[in-house]
Amino acid sequence: MFYLIQAITNILIAIAYVKPKVNYCQGMNYIASFLLHLVKNEEETFFLMYGLFENTDFSQIFLDDLIKLKQYFYVFERLIMLYLPELHYYLKTNSVIVNYFTSSWFITLFTNSLQYLPSSENPNVVLHIWDEFILVNKLNNLKIYLINFNTW
Amino acid sequence: MKKKIKYQDLLKKIDSLLLNKSKENEEFQNTKEIIDLDINRTYFETDVEEKRKVKNNKLIFN
Numbered sequence: 001m002f003y004l005i006q007a008i009t010n011i012l013i014a015i016a017y018v019k020p021k022v023n024y025c026q027g028m029n030y031i032a033s034f035l036l037h038l039v040k041n042e043e044e045t046f047f048l049m050y051g052l053f054e055n056t057d058f059s060q061i062f063l064d065d066l067i068k069l070k071q072y073f074y075v076f077e078r079l080i081m082l083y084l085p086e087l088h089y090y091l092k093t094n095s096v097i098v099n100y101f102t103s104s105w106f107i108t109l110f111t112n113s114l115q116y117l118p119s120s121e122n123p124n125v126v127l128h129i130w131d132e133f134i135l136v137n138k139l140n141n142l143k144i145y146l147i148n149f150n151t152w
Numbered sequence: 153m154k155k156k157i158k159y160q161d162l163l164k165k166i167d168s169l170l171l172n173k174s175k176e177n178e179e180f181q182n183t184k185e186i187i188d189l190d191i192n193r194t195y196f197e198t199d200v201e202e203k204r205k206v207k208n209n210k211l212i213f214n
């Protein structure tokens with residue numbers, strides 16, 4: 001346990017060092033932990049996380065006072081309104097703001113909300129989402145979040 | 153990906169930055185502290201909410 005905690009700390013501080021604009025934001029530890037469980041190697045985890053920030057637009061959500069994240073919130077809410085109007089109405093009438101629960105989806109890429117179960121019979125949903133995210137790498141991958149939302 | 157980054161060298165460099173308590177390194181040292189607090193909260197459920205609110209202006213969950 002101690003080794004894992006130390007490894008996650010090392011990875012996160014190293015990311016903060018090599019990506020100073022991104023620095024560290026709450027929730028990144030879930031991503032580091034997820035990747036570390038996946039590859040079981042601290043150094044490889046660092047490079048995977050570095051690649052995630054370097055080669056996708058994921059890091060943008062942490063920049064400039066989280067402007068991109070706020071944009072995601074807005075687009076996501078509009079998507080709910082367009083594609084799930086009943087749900088949108090329900091949320092609205094109960095004063096539920098989607099940011100409350102979607103912020104952690106965006107920031108941790110579902111690693112804190114969908115459990116990673118490598119040996120389970122359940123499909124590894126998080127990895128499928130990550131595949132989609134890395135391959136598509138566009139704002140329109142918000143459809144993933146919408147599908148996820150709809151199935152709940 | 154810039155594999156030319158030597159991870160172990162990077163960690164050594166970071167260690168020396170953290171040990172050197174200069175003004176220039178203050179922000180980086182704060183980052184390390186925030187990471188520690190966040191990890192403690194996640195894995196050991198320690199009560200660090202108030203400290204984090206003050207220290208990290210990027211926090212959005214609270």
